[in-house]
Amino acid sequence: xxxxxxxxxxxxxxxxxxxxxxxxxxxxxxADFASRLPGVTVSREYKYMCSDPGQELIRQDIxxxxxxxxxVASCSPLLHEETFRAATAKxxxxxxxxxxxxIREHDSWxxxxxxxxxxxxxxxxxxxxxRVRSHKALTKKQVPVNPAVLVVGGGxxxxxxxxxxxxxxxxxxxxxxxxxxxxxxxxxxxxxxTLDCAACILTPKMSSVKSHKNIxxxxxxxxSRIEGYVGNFEVTVRRQPRYVREDLCVGCMECxxxxxxxxxxxxxxxxxxxxxxKPIYVPFPQATPKVAVIDPDRCLNVKxxxxxxxxxxxxxxxxxxxxxxxxxxxxxxxxVVVATGFxxxxxxxSPQYGYGVYPNVYTSLEVERLVNASGPxxxxxxxxxxxxxxxxxxxxxxxxxxxHTNRWCSRVCCMYSLKLAHLVKEHSGAEVFNxxxxxRTPGKSFEEFYQKLLKEGVHFVRGKVAEVNDWVLDPSExxxxxxxxxxxxxxxxxxxPVDMVVLGVGLEPHADAQEVRRLFNISCGTxxxxxxxHPKLAPVNTFTDGIFLAGCCQGPKDIPDTVAQAGAxxxxxLALIDSGxxxxxxxxxxxxxxxxxxxxxxxxxxxxxxxxxxxxxKKAVINEALCKGCGTCVGACPSSxxxxxxxxxxxxxxxxxxxxxxx
Amino acid sequence: xxxxxEKGYLYFPGCSLKSTGRAYEESLLELFRLxxxxxxxxDDWNCCGATSYMGIDEEAAFVLGARNLSxxxxxxxxxxxxxxxxxxxxxxxxxxxxxxxPQVRRxxxxxxxxxxxxxxxxxxxxxxxxxxxxxxxxxxxxxLKKRNWLGGTIACYYGCQAVRxxxxxxxxxxxxxxxxxxxxxxxxxxxxxxxxxxxxxxxTGTVPPVGRRVNYILLKEAVRKGAQAVVTICPLCxxxxxxxxxxxxxxxxxxxxxxxxxxxxxxxxxxxxxKKELAFHRCIAGRRYLNEWLRETKEEExxx
Numbered sequence: 001x002x003x004x005x006x007x008x009x010x011x012x013x014x015x016x017x018x019x020x021x022x023x024x025x026x027x028x029x030x031a032d033f034a035s036r037l038p039g040v041t042v043s044r045e046y047k048y049m050c051s052d053p054g055q056e057l058i059r060q061d062i063x064x065x066x067x068x069x070x071x072v073a074s075c076s077p078l079l080h081e082e083t084f085r086a087a088t089a090k091x092x093x094x095x096x097x098x099x100x101x102x103i104r105e106h107d108s109w110x111x112x113x114x115x116x117x118x119x120x121x122x123x124x125x126x127x128x129x130x131r132v133r134s135h136k137a138l139t140k141k142q143v144p145v146n147p148a149v150l151v152v153g154g155g156x157x158x159x160x161x162x163x164x165x166x167x168x169x170x171x172x173x174x175x176x177x178x179x180x181x182x183x184x185x186x187x188x189x190x191x192x193x194t195l196d197c198a199a200c201i202l203t204p205k206m207s208s209v210k211s212h213k214n215i216x217x218x219x220x221x222x223x224s225r226i227e228g229y230v231g232n233f234e235v236t237v238r239r240q241p242r243y244v245r246e247d248l249c250v251g252c253m254e255c256x257x258x259x260x261x262x263x264x265x266x267x268x269x270x271x272x273x274x275x276x277x278k279p280i281y282v283p284f285p286q287a288t289p290k291v292a293v294i295d296p297d298r299c300l301n302v303k304x305x306x307x308x309x310x311x312x313x314x315x316x317x318x319x320x321x322x323x324x325x326x327x328x329x330x331x332x333x334x335x336v337v338v339a340t341g342f343x344x345x346x347x348x349x350s351p352q353y354g355y356g357v358y359p360n361v362y363t364s365l366e367v368e369r370l371v372n373a374s375g376p377x378x379x380x381x382x383x384x385x386x387x388x389x390x391x392x393x394x395x396x397x398x399x400x401x402x403x404h405t406n407r408w409c410s411r412v413c414c415m416y417s418l419k420l421a422h423l424v425k426e427h428s429g430a431e432v433f434n435x436x437x438x439x440r441t442p443g444k445s446f447e448e449f450y451q452k453l454l455k456e457g458v459h460f461v462r463g464k465v466a467e468v469n470d471w472v473l474d475p476s477e478x479x480x481x482x483x484x485x486x487x488x489x490x491x492x493x494x495x496x497p498v499d500m501v502v503l504g505v506g507l508e509p510h511a512d513a514q515e516v517r518r519l520f521n522i523s524c525g526t527x528x529x530x531x532x533x534h535p536k537l538a539p540v541n542t543f544t545d546g547i548f549l550a551g552c553c554q555g556p557k558d559i560p561d562t563v564a565q566a567g568a569x570x571x572x573x574l575a576l577i578d579s580g581x582x583x584x585x586x587x588x589x590x591x592x593x594x595x596x597x598x599x600x601x602x603x604x605x606x607x608x609x610x611x612x613x614x615x616x617x618k619k620a621v622i623n624e625a626l627c628k629g630c631g632t633c634v635g636a637c638p639s640s641x642x643x644x645x646x647x648x649x650x651x652x653x654x655x656x657x658x659x660x661x662x663x
Numbered sequence: 664x665x666x667x668x669e670k671g672y673l674y675f676p677g678c679s680l681k682s683t684g685r686a687y688e689e690s691l692l693e694l695f696r697l698x699x700x701x702x703x704x705x706d707d708w709n710c711c712g713a714t715s716y717m718g719i720d721e722e723a724a725f726v727l728g729a730r731n732l733s734x735x736x737x738x739x740x741x742x743x744x745x746x747x748x749x750x751x752x753x754x755x756x757x758x759x760x761x762x763x764x765p766q767v768r769r770x771x772x773x774x775x776x777x778x779x780x781x782x783x784x785x786x787x788x789x790x791x792x793x794x795x796x797x798x799x800x801x802x803x804x805x806x807l808k809k810r811n812w813l814g815g816t817i818a819c820y821y822g823c824q825a826v827r828x829x830x831x832x833x834x835x836x837x838x839x840x841x842x843x844x845x846x847x848x849x850x851x852x853x854x855x856x857x858x859x860x861x862x863x864x865x866x867t868g869t870v871p872p873v874g875r876r877v878n879y880i881l882l883k884e885a886v887r888k889g890a891q892a893v894v895t896i897c898p899l900c901x902x903x904x905x906x907x908x909x910x911x912x913x914x915x916x917x918x919x920x921x922x923x924x925x926x927x928x929x930x931x932x933x934x935x936x937x938k939k940e941l942a943f944h945r946c947i948a949g950r951r952y953l954n955e956w957l958r959e960t961k962e963e964e965x966x967x
Contacts, residue, residue, distance in 0.1 A: 351835075
């Protein structure tokens, strides 16, 4: 049955985008050029095609001029492809008879010569006009959404997102790499600017996570694989063996007392190494889940198999199980919230500050533990050499705003440095100096907190510290650490001897952020933080539908911003799930059955296992729901019997012909 | 022993090693003789381009450096050793900038053409510290050791240009290779936090009070930390620390008389070299200690 050949009537619309495009591209010239191309019935330029009148123009023209193909030359399809497809549909056409040309990001924004930019716009429009002729009517398919959500990372961001979703009645899987949830916030003493006790506000949320009927908490676990697509992700979570059974352990800590290591001698990560732990330990009293964990690198039995295993004997519940192996769990979820957090800058990368060389140089996280009532010194500020500091210097911007390390401002350091200044002074009575480049206190009640510190008699020296060392010029410097700094308000170089130096280290992406990024198929900015879909209008979305961001993995931020963002990510995930279904782009591959020879070469090539071989027909079949439109099979088919919607040979070749036509 | 040290090295002395830094050249040649590593002085070499050139006329500096490199490339297969840290840095900079910046490259090309010399290729420029550490190695030095060091604790002073901005010789801010070599040989070294701080460069000549002040700080801290001698790898550092101790003592009221040695002098001595060949007589400060430490006649007593 052959259809009558329809006459192709194309409408071309060139957008000014204010001056974004028109400033560099002669849009009138482009519209004139397009009007002369074969098949073009209408060609117009307009100030803002995405506006209501712009869309109305398309709808009207379809009616009046009986247009059956639409080309809009404007911005990136990421922004407005959907807008113009909808406008096309409103005019009564199938939305896939529309094609978008990007003359903004790909042209006007990246060129400096108006003539060249205009010529490029013409070529791109010509390509689209050629291509759109062979477009076909397609329909988006609807797929139901799995209502469960995976939250990756159990810091305050992940905790808040998980609780929000669970409270809305959704099933949540919360996966945390460390043995306990809580993240960095659990280590803090107080929070700025209100000086709330961090543990007091965090630990109730941690226990809610543990007890919530809708949350499955997997700590000491990592996502190892994720497949599928928005609404229907299949995730593999690898649970590391903690050698203690979570279902049996009640956190009584008898095993820790019984361990053959009588002394706790290994640095406790939770105390930033200032406190010590045994090979079997609970990171901190409020750890959630409160289940002991055995460090495989320290435990004699795991390492050598030679230990009398007094821990096993001490546990009357029989919870200790050295036969545990890594275990893979498969789950299905509709959305993912990535909240993997940050890593504190390694102060050794700025050797001029002497961290790791002089024992009395501390990082801010270490001092958080030092001033914490439940920390290794019960909140007493004692130096590594046992002395109590009389003078303390806090250096801002360590590993931030610096060419050699990280160029960004870490946003929280000014405020936490002020907070630590207050706490150190309060706990030790020491004289405290803050060394800052600029004081950045833009949050709610932040500036007031700074003013409060000024009144408390903390010293503020404006200038970037050159170095911390122990060379002595004056007898008063004997036995001290000397901070050398250019005081830019005084206009002179100063040497300030102190007993203790605190480095306000910045925030940076985790060392394995790139692997995590690849795992979830999301993007990173140049600094390595995960990239949001749009910095203003889609700040928790990613370029992969169904994957959302929360917290510091997206960029440095404080606790209020993190919680707000986690709530937003949860809301976006809810919006997705509660819509019930997702529409999938019909850019899938299909097999022209009469041409398929049944050679099976495509079957193993498909990365999504979407192709199967039907024995009785001796043909390959593609499952449309699984196909992601990567095109691998299309290129590989020896008889060219696999085609892909929106990327058919005729469409691609005519596009190439069009772009080269005027060269 | 690595391939490079078997082949030996081309050697670019630069002006200092023929004048104020003669002790460096003499002890270096003696050390390499003891190590049995051939050194061949670069034929018809000229100023490296450091001194005032780099500050006043960069183009001239690069052209001067490039001429040396061009000559070095005519003896292919061997690395070029530049013992003076200023020479080392400027030659590295010349190589770096000619490859990085087309403008510099064009200027150098034009000059080379006028002099009828080929454009310099990528000869590897090496500092003796790094050659001793990597190509020779602490193990080989230890095996060849003939004497113990009787000179007490040493402050290793690296200066700036050997490690910055090109940090292939050692870490830019906390270099340790000199300390590691000496400790491997049984010499005690102090943890000298001023080891890459400024030696005042030419300021000792141009703005003497500032120059002396800087060297006062360096000497004072070395002594305070318990050093009985300072060991250097740069002729400018050495002369600045060595030559002004009398003035510094007078001005500060603190007495400084501490030997400032070159690394090859100390290593050469421990490998059995002779005092004269290692040019200890060229030292200015701390001579009375040197006489005590370096007892050639009673060598057998000092044998390992």
